[in-house]
Amino acid sequence: MKVQTQIIIFFFATLILILQSCEKKSEKAGEKTTSTIRPKESVISTNFKSKLRPNENIELGKIYTDTVKFIQFIDYTDDWQFLVEKNKDTIHLIYNHKDSEFSRGSELEIKWKMDSMRAAGDSDYLDYRGFLVSAKQIKPFKNINKKVKFLWRKIQYDKDLKTNINTIYLNENYIKTISEPEKVALAYVATFIGNECSWDGKADENRSNLKCKILDALDLGYQCSSKHLDFLRFWFRNDKEILKELENCPTTPDGATIQDTFDEINLEVNGNKIIISFKANGINMREENSWNWSEKHFFESKKNELILLKKEISPVKHIYIKVREN
Numbered sequence: 001m002k003v004q005t006q007i008i009i010f011f012f013a014t015l016i017l018i019l020q021s022c023e024k025k026s027e028k029a030g031e032k033t034t035s036t037i038r039p040k041e042s043v044i045s046t047n048f049k050s051k052l053r054p055n056e057n058i059e060l061g062k063i064y065t066d067t068v069k070f071i072q073f074i075d076y077t078d079d080w081q082f083l084v085e086k087n088k089d090t091i092h093l094i095y096n097h098k099d100s101e102f103s104r105g106s107e108l109e110i111k112w113k114m115d116s117m118r119a120a121g122d123s124d125y126l127d128y129r130g131f132l133v134s135a136k137q138i139k140p141f142k143n144i145n146k147k148v149k150f151l152w153r154k155i156q157y158d159k160d161l162k163t164n165i166n167t168i169y170l171n172e173n174y175i176k177t178i179s180e181p182e183k184v185a186l187a188y189v190a191t192f193i194g195n196e197c198s199w200d201g202k203a204d205e206n207r208s209n210l211k212c213k214i215l216d217a218l219d220l221g222y223q224c225s226s227k228h229l230d231f232l233r234f235w236f237r238n239d240k241e242i243l244k245e246l247e248n249c250p251t252t253p254d255g256a257t258i259q260d261t262f263d264e265i266n267l268e269v270n271g272n273k274i275i276i277s278f279k280a281n282g283i284n285m286r287e288e289n290s291w292n293w294s295e296k297h298f299f300e301s302k303k304n305e306l307i308l309l310k311k312e313i314s315p316v317k318h319i320y321i322k323v324r325e326n
Contacts, residue, residue, distance in 0.1 A: 048114045050130055051089040058114045063133060065111050070102040070135075072234070072304070079117070082132045084110065088219075095132035103303045105141035105180045110134070143181065143269050143301055148174050150186065151195070151214070151265035151278075168196050168262065170217050181301040182267060183218055184235045185274050188308075189297060190214035191232070191246070193280050194261040197223060197253050207251040224249035235306045242308060258284045263292070274299040274306075291318045 048058040052066050068084035068091070082095040093112055102108065111133040116126055150171050158165045178186075190212065197212040200222070210223040221227035229246055236242040252259050260282040268275040276299070281292040296312040 048128060050114065051091050052086055052112070052130070054087075054089075060114050060116075060128070063111050063113050065109065067138065068108055068110055070106045070108050071104060073102075082135070084108065091130065093130045093132040102135070102137060103141045106137055107139035108135050109138050141179070143179065143272055143274075145271070146267075146269050148267045149264075150174065150267050151262055153263055168213055170213065172217070175217055178218070181235075181274060181299070181306050182269065184232065184306045185276050185297065185299050186265070186267065187215065187218055187220055187228070188232055188236070188242070189265070189276050189278060190218075190262075191223075191228075191249060192260075193278075194252055194254060194259050196261075197251075199253060203253075210251045210253060224251055235304075236308070238305065239308060257286050258282070272301045274301060289318060289320060291316050293317065 048060065050056075050058050052068070053064065058064070066086065068086045071083040071085055071090060073095075074081040074083065079094050080096050082093045084091050084093065093110075094117065113131055113133055114128055115131045116128055117131075118126065148171060152169055153166055154169055155164050155166050157163070195212050195214045197210050200209045200211045203209065208222060208225065212223045215221065215223060215228055220231055229249060232246060233243060236246075254261075260280055263279040263281055265276065265278040268277075276297045277295070279292070279294045281290060283290045293316045294314045298309040298311070300307045300309055
């Protein structure tokens with residue numbers, strides 16, 4: 001009887017151990033089924049888009065050929081980038097080969113493809129980007145000799161304000177075909193003299209939304225914005241004096257107590273030389289004083305760089321004014 005009892009106890013003890021083992025296996029299996037599973041890399045989307053061909057679905061790995069304008073080659077990032085322009089859009093293409101022989105504004109024929117890449121520092125993340133396969137120059141950038149009246153003023157009657165308004169006008173037809181060096185020269189001059197600048201809405205605390213007529217027409221964003229200053233810093237990257245000037249970029253709106261403004265701007269291109277000549281005036285309402293002067297800026301255009309050769313500045317003529325009292 002005693003032996004039978006021991007057998008029964010051993011049987012139940014073994015059964016309990018088996019059941020406990022099964023429960024642990026079940027728990028582990030449950031944990032495995034609820035863990036995060038990364039999607040298989042073999043499942044690849046075929047719906048890619050590129051500003052080079054905005055109306056097409058881009059196929060992975062297929063070689064495309066397009067005509068673009070060269071902007072810049074960047075070799076200070078983890079993956080070097082080849083910047084081009086098409087339809088006024090800037091496109092960044094990965095290109096890890098040292099190649100900056102093209103001049104900004106040159107017309108290129110490029111071959112490119114959409115391909116996968118691993119992000120630096122995150123090998124588990126798979127991204128898809130445009131890659132440059134090759135580029136050849138179709139039409140090198142070349143300055144075209146010209147003389148252009150860029151800015152002038154005209155007095156017109158404003159029906160709403162019921163008064164005459166002295167308004168700035170820009171040569172819109174010229175702006176449509178402006179070259180990069182000419183754009184740089186005009187943007188530099190416009191940085192330091194008012195040209196119907198006003199806040200886009202309410203002024204930000206950091207004064208970062210000042211919209212000026214010339215920069216806006218040249219598609220360079222707000223006065224003193226990154227888009228504006230980075231553009232000039234690139235072209236004047238070897239001129240320490242200009243780089244220091246840009247550190248003190250002014251944000252003076254129209255109507256300020258003390259301000260300068262343009263009366264006219266003219267541009268002349270002769271070979272690789274660019275001359276910007278302008279007349280300007282200023283006013284200090286507090287001291288009832290105004291002034292006017294003229295300047296000529298002489299630039300030399302080199303590959304992807306503009307050099308300020310000299311400035312000619314006339315004597316400033318001061319005029320006493322009487323502020324009309326209400």
